[in-house]
Amino acid sequence: MFLSYLVVVISANMMLIQSHDCNDYDRLASDQSLIDMMTHCLHTCIKPAASASGVTYVRWGKKACPKGVELVYTGQVGGNQYTYKGGGVTNLSLPNDPENGEPLSGTNDQIVGGQYELTSPNRPSGMKSTLTDNEVPCAVCYQRKRSTVLMIPGRKTCYKGWTFEYTGYIMSDHKDHSSKEYVCVDKDAEPVDDKNKNENGALFYGVKTNCGSLRCPPYKNAVTVHCVVCTK
Structure with a gap:
């Protein structure tokens, strides 16, 4: 008032x-x-209204965001079939409420679901063996009052001054398949649902280090690669 x-x-x-x-007025x-x-x-x-600010990131392997972080949407991982030599190499976080397109007569059927391939030789020790052949969920998260999001491979904790979001393991498709990006899959990963069927698709394997051009130390040979997602 x-x-x-x-x-x-x-x-x-x-x-x-x-x-x-001005000549006639004398203040x-x-x-x-x-x-x-x-x-x-x-x-x-009078303070100007604060503009909306924040960052988004994908939490691979989970249906929800960390506590206190806004969920934009939840969905399942989509990507390119592991045997295909062309097409996209990135993984997609596909929402569970799509607005589907129209029929397409071509043969370029690239977008399939993602599945965990976590049998004993390919499973990080901290992950559940029951995930094998299950589809991979994802959650798109919005962290307010942040300007940067950073995934750090090789670490479980954030550097000083950064805020921890979640930690997990670096995963990708098998090295003998078509190339895929590396993603940080949550250490407490879960399945999309309870349907366990080996349908393949975009596959998620645990990966390990290979010393040589990769300097050891500081790294160790043939170990899983931790990862952490941080914001600031």
């Missing part, structure tokens, strides 16, 4: 000043002080 009054008073004063020729010191005070208050008391 007070600020609205100030705006009216200042507007009235400015209109009064502008209605007189008193008290008039100028009042105007200066009101102008200062308008610049310091």
Whole structure:
């Protein structure tokens, strides 16, 4: 209410000043002080509305976001069939409520579901063996008041000054298949549902290090690769 009054008073004063020729109007010191005070208050008391800010990231292997982080949508992983040599190499987080397109007569059927391939030789020790041949879920998360999101391979914790979102393991398709991106799959990964069927698709294997061009130390040979997602 007070600020609205100030705006009216200042507007009235400015209109009064502008209605007189400068040579005919002689402002008193008290008039100028009042105007200066009101102008200062308008610049310091009225705070502009904060603009929406934040970052989004995909939490691979989970249906929900970490506590306190807004869920944009939940879905399942989609990608290119592991035997295909062309097409996309990135994984997609496909929402569970799609707005489906129209029929397409071509043969370029690239988008299939993602499945865990976590039999004993390919499973990080911290993950469930029951995930094998289950589809991979995902959650798109919105972290407010952040400007940057960073996935750090090879670590379980964030560096100083960064906020922890989740930790997991680096996964990708098998090296003998078509190339796929590396993603950070949550250490507590879960399936899309309880339907366990070996339908293949875009496959998720645990990966391990190979020393040589990769310097060991600091790395170790033939071990799983941790990862952590951090925001700032």
